[in-house]
Amino acid sequence: MDFLIIGSGNMGHRRVTHLQDLGHNAILMGREADVIAQWPSVDGVFICTPPAMHWAYTRLSVGLGLPTFVEKPLGLTSEVHLWDALLREADDRNVPVQVGYTLHYHNAAAELLSAVLQDRPYSFYAEVAYDVAMWYP
Numbered sequence: 001m002d003f004l005i006i007g008s009g010n011m012g013h014r015r016v017t018h019l020q021d022l023g024h025n026a027i028l029m030g031r032e033a034d035v036i037a038q039w040p041s042v043d044g045v046f047i048c049t050p051p052a053m054h055w056a057y058t059r060l061s062v063g064l065g066l067p068t069f070v071e072k073p074l075g076l077t078s079e080v081h082l083w084d085a086l087l088r089e090a091d092d093r094n095v096p097v098q099v100g101y102t103l104h105y106h107n108a109a110a111e112l113l114s115a116v117l118q119d120r121p122y123s124f125y126a127e128v129a130y131d132v133a134m135w136y137p
Contacts, residue, residue: 002041004029006057007048011071011100015046042066051076058097059086067096074099 002025005012012028019026027042044067047057055075061068068090074083090097114120 001025001043002027003044003046004042005046005048006030007050007053009048012046012048015048015069019046044068047071055082062086062090062093062095062097065093065095069098069100071100 003015003019005015005019005026005028008028008030016026016028029038045057045061047054047061047068047070049057049071051071051073052075054070054073058068058070058074087097089095
């Protein structure tokens with residue numbers, strides 16, 4: 001399968017590596033405005049750009065009917081209704097859209113969800129210090 005990865009930063013390169021490890025073809029592109037339209041034969045799109053660009057690329061990808069994986073956060077504004085409408089359109093057109101959420105399976109996230117669903121009070125305070133330069137090879 002052929003996948004288009006938009007965004008050549010750390011997450012874009014990670015997606016390329018993972019897709020190639022799975023035996024797929026990964027086409028890495030920068031952040032050109034019409035990049036998706038240049039590759040109409042791809043099987044899916046990974047949007048790994050800065051958050052301010054997520055909306056435009058996701059809207060274009062869904063409009064072309066391409067399965068889409070977009071990094072979190074979806075955007076930088078509170079215009080949730082725009083995303084709701086786009087995700088409903090994707091659902092109506094049977095176009096898969098997935099949001100990347102690295103900590104989705106983390107125990108703390110599962111516990112927080114459980115507390116919210118059971119209407120239990122839940123709070124925590126965390127302070128983390130880490131050398132982010134170690135994240136990048």
